[in-house]
Amino acid sequence: xxxxxxxxxxxxxxxxxxxxxxxxxxxxxxxxxxxxxxxxxxxxxxxxxxxxxxxxxxxxxxxxxxxxxxxxxxxxxxxxxxxxxxxxxxxxxxxxxxxxxxxxxxxxxxxxxxxxxxxxxxxxxxxxxxxxxxxxxxxxxxxxxxxxxxxxxxxxxxxxxxxxxxxxxxxxxxxxxxxxxxxxxxxxxxxxxxxxxxxxxxxxxxxxxxxxxxxxxxxxxxxxxxxxxxxxxxxxxxxxxxxxxxxxxxxxxxxxxxxxxxxxxxxxxxxxxxxxxxxxxxxxxxxxxxxxxxxxxxxxxxxxxxxxxxxxxxxxxxxxxx
Amino acid sequence: xxxxxxxxxxxxxxxxxxxxxxxxxxxxxxxxxxxxxxxxxxxxxxxxxxxxxxxxxxxxxxxxxxxxxxxxxxxxxxxxxxxxxxxxxxxxxxxxxxxxxxxxxxxxxxxxxxxxxxxxxxxxxxxxxxxxxxxxxxxxxxxxxxxxxxxxxxxxxxxxxxxxxxxxxxxxxxxxxxxxxxxxxxxxxxxxxxxxxxxxxxxxxxxxxxxxxxxxxxxxxxxxxxxxxxxxxxxxxxxxxxxxxxx
Numbered sequence: 001x002x003x004x005x006x007x008x009x010x011x012x013x014x015x016x017x018x019x020x021x022x023x024x025x026x027x028x029x030x031x032x033x034x035x036x037x038x039x040x041x042x043x044x045x046x047x048x049x050x051x052x053x054x055x056x057x058x059x060x061x062x063x064x065x066x067x068x069x070x071x072x073x074x075x076x077x078x079x080x081x082x083x084x085x086x087x088x089x090x091x092x093x094x095x096x097x098x099x100x101x102x103x104x105x106x107x108x109x110x111x112x113x114x115x116x117x118x119x120x121x122x123x124x125x126x127x128x129x130x131x132x133x134x135x136x137x138x139x140x141x142x143x144x145x146x147x148x149x150x151x152x153x154x155x156x157x158x159x160x161x162x163x164x165x166x167x168x169x170x171x172x173x174x175x176x177x178x179x180x181x182x183x184x185x186x187x188x189x190x191x192x193x194x195x196x197x198x199x200x201x202x203x204x205x206x207x208x209x210x211x212x213x214x215x216x217x218x219x220x221x222x223x224x225x226x227x228x229x230x231x232x233x234x235x236x237x238x239x240x241x242x243x244x245x246x247x248x249x250x251x252x253x254x255x256x257x258x259x260x261x262x263x264x265x266x267x268x269x270x271x272x273x274x275x276x277x278x279x280x281x282x283x284x285x286x287x288x289x290x291x292x293x294x295x296x297x298x299x300x301x302x303x304x305x306x307x308x309x310x311x312x313x314x315x316x317x318x319x320x321x322x
Numbered sequence: 323x324x325x326x327x328x329x330x331x332x333x334x335x336x337x338x339x340x341x342x343x344x345x346x347x348x349x350x351x352x353x354x355x356x357x358x359x360x361x362x363x364x365x366x367x368x369x370x371x372x373x374x375x376x377x378x379x380x381x382x383x384x385x386x387x388x389x390x391x392x393x394x395x396x397x398x399x400x401x402x403x404x405x406x407x408x409x410x411x412x413x414x415x416x417x418x419x420x421x422x423x424x425x426x427x428x429x430x431x432x433x434x435x436x437x438x439x440x441x442x443x444x445x446x447x448x449x450x451x452x453x454x455x456x457x458x459x460x461x462x463x464x465x466x467x468x469x470x471x472x473x474x475x476x477x478x479x480x481x482x483x484x485x486x487x488x489x490x491x492x493x494x495x496x497x498x499x500x501x502x503x504x505x506x507x508x509x510x511x512x513x514x515x516x517x518x519x520x521x522x523x524x525x526x527x528x529x530x531x532x533x534x535x536x537x538x539x540x541x542x543x544x545x546x547x548x549x550x551x552x553x554x555x556x557x558x559x560x561x562x563x564x565x566x567x568x569x
Contacts (some may be wrong), residue, residue, distance in 0.1 A: 006440035189436040190428060197423050200412040208373060208424045208485060209398035209433060218433070 005216065006188040009181060011181050013268070018177055035165040036237070041278050042172045044257070046179050048270030049224030051254050052263040057187055058219045061249055064125020065227055069107075070132060070246035072098040073235035074226025077145035078138070087151040087162075091232050098219050098228020099274055101128070106220035106260030110213040110234075113202060123250055131291045132243035144242030162236070179226060183302040187224075187267060188290045195219055253277070256299050263311025269311035276310065323386065324401070325350040326489050327520050331370055331380035333363075333543075340366045342543035344380070348489070353511075353520045355534035355551075357527070359563075363543040364523045365407055368493050371521070372404045373397040377414070378534040399429075401488035404477045407497060407523075413467035416428065417458055419476050420466055424484035449484065456510055457479040472503035490514070492522040495530050504529060531555070 005011045024038045049071055075097035078091040107119040132139045139145065152159040153171055162168045186192050197205045198212055206212045235241040244250060252279045261273020277295060286289040306313050324347035333341040341363045348354040353477040356364050369375035371382060382389045389397055412420050422428055422445050431437070439445070453462050454477045461469060466477060475495060482490055496504050497510070504526065511533055514520065524530040530537060531551040539547040539560060547557050554560050 004438050007438045060528070186435045188438045188440060189435045190431040190437070190439055192431055193423055193428075193439050194432050197412050197415070200414055203374075203394075203409050204406075204410045204412065206394040207374075207398050207404055208481070209426075209429050211393075211395045215432075272448065306474050 009185060011184070014177075014180055017180075017268075017271075018173070019174055021176075022170075025113070030058075032043070036139065037278065037282060038166060039172055039237050041236060041274055043230050043246055043269045044274040044278065046172075046176055046233070046255075047227050047230035048254055048258050048261070048263070048274050049179060049183055049267075050223050052258050052267075052270040053183060053186070053226070054219060054223040055255070056263040056265075057192060057199065058195040058216065058266075060216060060220070061092075061255075062121040062220075062223075063118055063248065064121040064123070064128075065223070065253065065254055066246045066248075066251035067125040067128035067230035068088050068098040068102055068224035069226040069234070069250075069254075070128060070241070070243065071101045071224075073241035073245060074132065074139055074145060074231075074232025075228065076225075076232035076235045077148040077241045079099050080148060080151070080193065081145075085149065087153055089228065090096050090151065093231050093233030094235075095225050098231065099225030101218070101228075102220040102221040102224020105224075110166045110216040110220065122248060125248065126248065129243055129246040129248075132246055139243070142243060145235075146240045148235050148239050148241060150239065168237060175229070175233065179229070183226070184267060191215075235265055254296075258308050259307075260299055260302050260309055262311025262313070263314075264312070265308045266311035267307050272310050290303075324348055324383075325352075325385055326371070326385045326521070327381075328367070328371070328382070329381045331367065331377045331382065332365055333370060333375060334378045336360045340543055341370070341377070344540070344545060345542070346538055346545060346548075348519060350519055351515075353522065353533055353534045354513045355418060355530040355537040356521065356523045356540060357399065357525070357530060357537060358540035362540045364540050365493055367406065367540065368521075368523060371397075371491060372402055384394055398485065402491065403482035403485040403487035403489070404491040405482055405495060407492055407493040409474055409478055409535055411474060411478060414465065416463050417453055417480075418446060418449045418462040421452050421480050421484045422446065424428075424481045425449065425452075426486055447501070452480050452484045453477075455483065455513075457506065472499055472506065475499060475503065475507065476510065479507075479514075483514070487518065488543055489519045491523065492520065492524075494523055494525060496526045498523060508533065 005134065014161045023033050028035055028038060043318060051065050054062055070095040076090045076094040079093035083093065084090060105124045109117055112120060134141055150168065152161050159166060160171065162171055194205065194210055195216055198215055202212050231245065257273035257277045258270045260268030260276060261271065280295050284294055302309055327347045328344050331341055335340060344367055358364050366375060370377050373396065382400065384400055398548050401519040426447055427448065428445055450459065450462055453459055456479055458473060458476055458480060461473060466474065469477060495507055499507060508529060512519065522530065536548065536549055536550055537554050538545045547554060547559050549557065
């Protein structure tokens with residue numbers, strides 16, 4: 001079954017998830033939540049899937065990934081203000097800018113391993129964050145870029161207005177679906193298999209003839225580019241881009257979400273982690289300001305007792321049940 | 323002419339000299355054994371041969387081509403495969419996936435992100451043939467970490483063979499094997515020597531002396547004796563150093 005799914009472009013699980021997500025605007029108000037929450041979950045899911053391409057597939061830890069999410073957000077706004085108001089142009093610029101930033105950083109860090117690699121991602125993340133704060137004339141400093149518009153999705157024969165959160169939700173869902181299909185195929189392709197081999201043993205992979213650093217470089221740039229796409233959607237959703245998303249704190253959140261969800265053992269783990277985090281933030285956050293304490297405790301419990309995360313627990317449960 | 327040749331290989335880590343000067347030539351089709359006490363520099367020499375360690379001076383040539391400055395992946399692509407003293411497999415992969423990822427056909431598609439690996443009958447068939455050649459035909463779907471030790475050793479050789487190498491470097495292949503495992507490995511390597519050039523580091527003297535065409539003894543970072551197994555058995559230095567003991 002798993003083998004058959006790996007060969008498919010679109011799996012039954014994907015179809016089921018998309019259908020379930022498509023129904024969200026129909027009932028989300030009735031459970032006391034709101035459509036914008038769905039937009040956030042989808043955007044962060046795209047970001048988490050991109051991040052997990054690096055962590056779960058290639059085994060590379062980045063503690064500064066917020067930088068690329070932020071570069072995408074700023075590039076979206078700057079492209080809109082200075083280049084074109086066309087949505088596709090702005091999204092394209094965001095993906096390109098974040099991908100190039102990832103490529104540049106990747107050139108410096110791809111020859112490194114383990115703790116040195118991880119620390120260099122933090123250092124570069126801090127550089128981007130500092131630039132965002134200090135380059136006031138370009139980024140708006142600590143205030144960020146404000147008044148970013150939500151341009152319509154122009155398909156030539158028709159244009160969809162995205163001002164309404166439900167319309168934006170369906171647009172982001174479509175982008176999410178495309179990202180899921182692309183990443184699913186990538187993870188199960190020869191390229192993904194080589195990344196998985198590198199995760200298990202860089203040394204062995206090199207001695208099989210694979211130029212390991214080039215794989216580490218390209219996967220970092222790819223992951224950054226997709227994170228930039230998520231950042232651009234976030235800028236559109238928030239109608240602004242601000243430096244906070246590039247902070248170490250925010251970069252740490254994506255690591256926590258991915259690990260709690262089970263990104264190390266499942267393609268869907270990051271999506272589960274995002275769902276748990278954002279729903280916890282809204283539901284528990286409505287009851288207590290200390291909601292992050294409870295999420296932190298959950299993170300510690302998962303790391304201590306079930307490091308394979310929620311998806312891993314579900315897998316074990318299903319295996320026993322079958 | 324030698325297929326693989328080391329000339330004046332010297333390796334120093336800081337102020338510590340690990341290889342003083344190694345000169346060694348292995349002819350095509352030869353099975354060349356390397357023996358020596360612990361810490362003699364045998365594995366370091368293998369690391370130089372396969373690009374993992376850059377020599378401080380000296381040259382390595384493959385079929386006359388200088389390999390100086392090349393990394394492990396470039397040397398592997400030129401046809402030098404190796405196994406490791408501490409077993410290095412992709413533990414989460416099945417035996418078939420371990421072999422598949424080593425195939426030149428797979429390597430050629432390494433940056434292909436559009437096609438799925440699953441369902442590629444050509445690659446799977448090629449991998450299964452290699453597995454069958456080392457006696458693991460029935461184990462192709464078993465995850466590597468779940469295989470018994472002896473089979474993991476055989477899988478490591480299968481992975482090296484899948485690279486279609488010209489030179490196969492085996493670092494202590496019998497390490498950790500019982501007598502049955504050693505016997506099976508002996509037969510496997512014997513079957514390979516007709517089609518490959520093999521360089522093998524080995525502590526198990528009976529094993530090495532029954533297989534090798536020629537043996538080099540490395541001690542204090544240099545080759546202190548070399549010759550056929552028969553010549554080495556008669557070598558006074560080898561006798562005195564207790565390296566040439568036989569069961």
